[in-house]
Amino acid sequence: xESRPDFSYVAKLMGDxxxxxxxxxxxxxxxxxxxxxxxxxxxSLQTASGHLAKLVEGNLIRVEKHGRHRYFRLASPDVAHxxxxxxxxxxxxxxxxxxxxxxxxxxxxxxxxxxxxxxKLGVSLTEAFIQKGYLAEGENDFLVTDKGExxxxxxxxxxxxxxxxxRYFARKCLDWSERRxxxxxxxxxxxxxxxxxxxxxxxxxDRAVKVTRTGRxxxxxxxxxxxxxx
Amino acid sequence: xESRPDFSYVAKLMGDxxxxxxxxxxxxxxxxxxxxxxxxxxxSLQTASGHLAKLVEGNLIRVEKHGRHRYFRLASPDVAHxxxxxxxxxxxxxxxxxxxxxxxxxxxxxxxxxxxxxxKLGVSLTEAFIQKGYLAEGENDFLVTDKGExxxxxxxxxxxxxxxxxRYFARKCLDWSERRxxxxxxxxxxxxxxxxxxxxxxxxxDRAVKVTRTGRxxxxxxxxxxxxxx
DNA sequence: TGGATAATTCGGTTATAATCGAAGTATGGA
DNA sequence: TCCATACTTCGATTATAACCGAATTATCCA
Numbered sequence: 001x002e003s004r005p006d007f008s009y010v011a012k013l014m015g016d017x018x019x020x021x022x023x024x025x026x027x028x029x030x031x032x033x034x035x036x037x038x039x040x041x042x043x044s045l046q047t048a049s050g051h052l053a054k055l056v057e058g059n060l061i062r063v064e065k066h067g068r069h070r071y072f073r074l075a076s077p078d079v080a081h082x083x084x085x086x087x088x089x090x091x092x093x094x095x096x097x098x099x100x101x102x103x104x105x106x107x108x109x110x111x112x113x114x115x116x117x118x119x120k121l122g123v124s125l126t127e128a129f130i131q132k133g134y135l136a137e138g139e140n141d142f143l144v145t146d147k148g149e150x151x152x153x154x155x156x157x158x159x160x161x162x163x164x165x166x167r168y169f170a171r172k173c174l175d176w177s178e179r180r181x182x183x184x185x186x187x188x189x190x191x192x193x194x195x196x197x198x199x200x201x202x203x204x205x206d207r208a209v210k211v212t213r214t215g216r217x218x219x220x221x222x223x224x225x226x227x228x229x230x
Numbered sequence: 231x232e233s234r235p236d237f238s239y240v241a242k243l244m245g246d247x248x249x250x251x252x253x254x255x256x257x258x259x260x261x262x263x264x265x266x267x268x269x270x271x272x273x274s275l276q277t278a279s280g281h282l283a284k285l286v287e288g289n290l291i292r293v294e295k296h297g298r299h300r301y302f303r304l305a306s307p308d309v310a311h312x313x314x315x316x317x318x319x320x321x322x323x324x325x326x327x328x329x330x331x332x333x334x335x336x337x338x339x340x341x342x343x344x345x346x347x348x349x350k351l352g353v354s355l356t357e358a359f360i361q362k363g364y365l366a367e368g369e370n371d372f373l374v375t376d377k378g379e380x381x382x383x384x385x386x387x388x389x390x391x392x393x394x395x396x397r398y399f400a401r402k403c404l405d406w407s408e409r410r411x412x413x414x415x416x417x418x419x420x421x422x423x424x425x426x427x428x429x430x431x432x433x434x435x436d437r438a439v440k441v442t443r444t445g446r447x448x449x450x451x452x453x454x455x456x457x458x459x460x
Numbered sequence: 461t462g463g464a465t466a467a468t469t470c471g472g473t474t475a476t477a478a479t480c481g482a483a484g485t486a487t488g489g490a
Numbered sequence: 491t492c493c494a495t496a497c498t499t500c501g502a503t504t505a506t507a508a509c510c511g512a513a514t515t516a517t518c519c520a
Binding site: 016051 | 507516517518
Binding site: 033034035045046048049050053067069070 | 465466467468469470
């Protein structure tokens with residue numbers, strides 16, 4: 001047949017719900033041990049162990065041994081990107097209960113997407129940067145303006161360091177919940193870390209993110225963002 | 231659980247080898263009938279019919295009825311993009327026979343990727359555009375220079391029309407065989423169509439593309455491309 | 461060293477879904 | 491109208507792989 005990498009092999013790996021749940025969990029966290037991933041996927045430890053071995057074999061995740069503990073993380077940003085791309089073409093979920101609805105809302109509003117901010121907050125933030133003239137919108141990435149160079153420098157984000165990283169600098173990432181773009185790449189990650197550092201946001205379980213009181217004030221004063229409900 | 235579109239659902243759809251073969255076939259052609267897709271996937275007509283129904287149900291493909299014939303095509307460029315993204319993270323194929331090797335080589339050198347040129351030719355062409363100063367490289371897309379505006383206009387490609395299309399204009403697409411970028415998006419498609427129109431290239435079976443004699447001369451004279459073996 | 465904890469491996473069970481022959485439905489054309 | 495062609499649906503078969511209890515291995519710590 002066609003001698004090309006077999007995408008169905010990795011698709012099949014991702015197509016199992018337990019494995020998908022584990023990949024999902026790893027999207028928002030920088031490493032998890034086997035028993036935690038088993039819990040996240042709601043399967044037994046032995047089942048999780050088998051699945052993780054397959055994901056490692058398929059080069060979707062990597063394992064690091066720390067004594068008796070084995071920590072797994074995604075193998076590369078390309079894997080995260082593939083998951084997001086699949087999420088864009090996946091059917092929208094069916095909200096079945098109020099508990100699920102409120103959790104869905106929380107995740108929709110603000111969450112981490114791999115290593116940057118997503119959801120309504122991620123999109124609001126990104127659009128505020130654009131509106132303030134710090135970012136300009138390219139076709140698939142954002143460009144930092146001169147004004148933005150100064151803003152991010154004052155915000156304690158060193159753009160030169162970010163540009164030297166071996167990854168995308170300021171990438172547009174289509175947000176599945178807002179269907180607009182949020183800022184990804186090295187700059188997106190730096191913004192996330194900075195906001196955490198300032199305690200303007202804090203992480204909730206399952207990748208949800210909450211804006212703090214301090215954060216509401218900070219976001220309003222620095223960027224004019226007012227819709228920080230959560 | 232997590233209330234987010236379920237990427238494992240579409241991954242599972244793509245994870246079946248018969249369905250993957252059909253999606254693959256649709257990457258390079260603008261619509262195929264049921265019996266042709268059954269042949270491509272090497273399954274019976276009834277099996278293909280069942281699979282195609284699932285792909286339609288999952289919104290990965292669309293069907294158009296033409297009397298007794300039903301033509302299927304990919305539902306959107308996003309689906310093609312997802313397939314390419316998965317291909318990037320998929321394991322490299324194992325070349326097993328000489329027949330497979332020569333076919334793999336042919337596909338590696340030049341092929342259509344959705345609706346634009348890929349492989350060595352696609353990459354060479356793209357890099358020639360850059361070297362000649364017609365395209366500038368952005369982070370995730372290409373920018374057409376002033377010099378390029380004139381070149382493409384002289385080459386009978388109307389950039390303004392392309393820019394008004396509701397799709398990416400000039401996108402970087404990571405080539406799985408070359409591990410460098412080729413030109414995708416509306417401009418990538420326009421280039422493919424123009425080269426076909428000029429009879430500089432012609433399509434071979436299974437998405438392979440061959441450079442003609444005329445094409446070798448044309449590509450050399452207009453862009454200095456010399457490695458047009460095939 | 462022995463017990464506790466983390467994880468892997470083994471093997472049997474069971475659910476899932478791809479597969480195709482047969483039959484049925486839909487469309488085109490003489 | 492009848493026959494040919496394209497395609498869908500039905501139902502039985504069979505292959506695949508997820509699952510977990512039990513057993514085993516690996517590591518840590520008192």
